[in-house]
Every structure is written in structure tokens, then in C-alpha cells.
Amino acid sequence: MNTMKNILIIDDEPGICSLLRTILGKEGFMVDTTLSGNTALKMIKEKSYDIVFCDFRLKDKEQDGSTLLQVIHTASPETAVIIMTGYPDVRIAIRLLKEGAYDYLPKPFTATQITEVANRASAAQPLPVTTFITPAPAQINIAAPKKGPGLQLSDHYVYGESESAQELLRQIKLVAPTNYSIVIFGETGTGKESVARLIHMNSARAQKPFVALDCGCLTDELAASELFGHEKGAFTGAVNATQGALREAQGGTLFLDEIGNLSYNVQVALLRVVQERAIRPVGSTQEIPVDIRIIVASNEDPAKGVEKGSFRQDLFYRLNEFNIAVPPLRERLLDLPLFINGFVQEIQQQLQKTCGAFSDDVIEYFYNYAWPGNIRELKNVIRRLCLLSVGLQEIPLSFLPQEMMPATPEAAQQEDSTAAEQENQHHLKTISRQAEYKKILSVMKQALHNKTKAARLMNIDRKTLYNKLHLYNIKL
DSSP, rough: OOOOEEEEEOSHHHHHHHHHHHHHHHOOOEEESSSSSHHHHHHHHOOOSSSEEEEEEOOOOTTTTHHHHHHHHOOOOTOOOEEEEESOHHHHHHHHTTTOOOOEEEEEEEEEHHHHHHHHHTTTOOOTTSSSOOTTTTTTTOOSSOOOOOOOOOOOOOOOOOOOHHHHHHHHHHTTTTTEEEEEOOOOOOOOHHHHHOOOOTTTTTSEEEEEEETOOHHHHHHHHHHHHHHHTTTOOOOBBBBOOHHHTSSSSEETTTTSSSSSHHHHHHHHHHHHEEEOTTTTOEEEEEEOOEEEESSSHHHHHHTSSSSSSSHHHHHTTEEEOOGGGEEEGEEEEEEEEEEHHHHHHHHHHHHOEEHHHHHHHHHHHOOOTHHHHHHHHHHHHHHHTTSSSSSSSGSSSGGGGGOOOOHHHHHHHHHHHHHSOOHHHHHHHHHHHHHHHHHHHHHHOOOOHHHHHSOHHHHHHHHHHTOOOOOO
């Protein structure tokens, strides 16, 4: 029972305080509320609270969730502090959890979420790794979940816990048992082939072949041969007959990556296969029936290719019985710890060596980086870091690939000098950068190197400050 548990709600929105009081009161908790951080400090001194729900951004200028967290932990280390925010920031979540926050809840939240975290905190149970965010994988061992929403999962696929990742798995679960043709679109490196393989694994064709063919660099003649096969002597160099991908996938699934790169003639031939479920190998007069499921992928939504006239509309409609959009990595940063740890475990097994721990600077930089190459780029970066850090305790920021790092002050000045020769405006830019550089140093010193406080003093967000620190190579 929770009747003896005391909870304090700190939020400058009266509606939130009232809502949480009602929800938690029904669970048997004794609930106090306050709209002010300063008032909360007085209440904490006068009464012992088992759980505190605290808004991260309060109207008290001198108080925020981070400050209150430190004060509460100093006064009562056993109190579970849960930070709430309407402006979720993964970097802030990492820092708060490292500072001792029990959980970090982005608004809007549901009554179920509130009661679950309150009951868990009341029972002094540790948070599962599926919480909003997890500490850096250098400090904990995060294992990718092996059980999904009713899916047969692959050991080679890293499953996320973000909302977009769960929606992706929900769609896979929905369409996998059907025989629908599917269009998967997403940026380069987002894992479109992994999604296709997962669909195949959860279909009735799972015991049959999964054949993947990259259409990105196929000429007309080569594409026809690779898809439909050819007879011996069908063209110069055809010394042996080949089956082609469509026949190799018989009974199973054919995955065509970069479908938009197929020429018009090959698209016409593929349309006939989709309609008739029969192929004619190059150089043959005989049609061969095929029983396959077709899944295609593209970096661009094929519907846009139809609009531009580069993709046949009738073929698109035949293939697009269901479509899945794979989100880019920058839109699912909540899954970053799972990806990092999953790749680290895989690479360490391959190397048969242990790499260094990821430093806070590296982890934070990962959250600020745009990841244009998505999951594929992340894996390649981790391969590099693991190899370079074998035998080291920690991976420093300097180990990151040069193309990921922002320009140094010297490079920035060189860029300004080059532009100056063309536009004769370098002097003003240099003065501006020098002034900004000196201002940042001054404010950081004033804030005792507290980045959150310094960003607030300069009226910028912490991400902007972090980028400026790296731009000017300021190390604190």
C-alpha cells in the first residue's frame, strides 16, 4: 500500500499540479503541491517526502529542476526525484540521470505513466533500460531487447524504444503476415534492408529464400540478366545460363534496393512480372512462373519519382500495396544508447578486444551531430573508435573522424581570409568572432564552467553553446 508515502509536486502550471494530485491521490499517496521552486525548498526542509515530481523549467529564475535535484539529494538522498518537462532534451536527460534523477518524463504524459513511475519509485525498484533515456553505454550494459511486439526478431537488428521505432515495429507486425508488395523509403543508411529482412522473417515465407538486389548501378542489359536470368549464349559473354534473382527467390522474398534507378525499359519488364507472376529469361522464349513477394526500397518516396516522371505510375501502384517510412537517426535519438551499445558489443566480439569507455564529450557530441549517413555512419564511426581505443580507459573527442568535427578557429580564420580576398569583408567577420570567443570565455568563467548556467546568461540554448565551444576549440 502507498498510504504512508508522501509526494511533492513542483510545477508552475496549476493544472498540472491539480491533475497529478488527483491521479496520485487515487493511488493512495499523500500529495502536496507548489508552483514555486523557492517554496518547494522550504517545504522540503519542513517535511520528508518519498517522491518529488519536479518541472525542469520553473518561473523562479534562480531555481530549475537541476538545482532542486541537487538540493533535494543533499537534504534527503533517499528521495526519488522525477523531472518533468515540456521541452524534452536528450542531453539534459543524460545529465540529470547521472546527477541522480530517478526518471525523466517528457510532457504530455498519461495517467498510466505517472502511476507506474510513482509505484516503481515507491517500491524502490530500479528503472528498466526501456525508460525515456539511459546513461551513456560506457557506464552500463544495455542489451537490445530480444522480445518485441509479437515479432520473431533477428539478433542482427537493434530494436529501439523511441516512439518512431515502436511505430515502425507495429507496422512490420501488421504487414509481415500478408502477401502485400511493400515500398520502403528512407534516407541512406537508415536500415531499409534490415526492415525488409524482418518482414520476411515474420511472414509465411520465412523458411524460403530472401534475395536482395541493389539496382543502383545496373545497366539495362545487366539489370535484365540479374532480375530475369539468361540463357547460355543470349549475349556476348553469356557462357553459362543463370537463374536471376526472381527465380532464386522462388517461394520467398525479393528485395530490390534503389528501385528508382531502374531504367524505363526494365520497369516495363518488371511490371509484367508483377502482373503475370511469370518471367522470361533473356534469350528464352519460354515463360517460367514465379511465386515471390516483392519488397522495394528507395532513398526518396517513389511517389515523388512518379510526379517527376522518372518512375512508372502503374508500376508504383502495383508495388505500393503498403509503404513504410524508416525514420532517420536524428529523429530517433532516444534509441542512440541501444545502437551504440549493440554495435560496441558486436565490434568487440569481432576484434576479440575491449575498447575504451565512451567519454561524456563523445556521447554528447553524438546527440548534437546530424548523422547524414544515419545508422550506417554511426556503426562505421563506432568501428573506428573501438579500434583506436583498444587498451585505453576512455575514448576522447579527438578520436572522432575529421569530417565529423567542426572547424577550428584557425580553419575558420583561414576561411574568412579566403572570402576576404573575394569580398573584402573578412575584417568585420574576424572581429565579430574574436568578440564572441572572448565573451564565451568570460561568461563560462563567471558561471564556474557550468554550461547550463552559462547558456542561460547568454540567452542561448545549451546546444548552441556546445556548438560554439567546439567551433572555437574551447576546452573546459
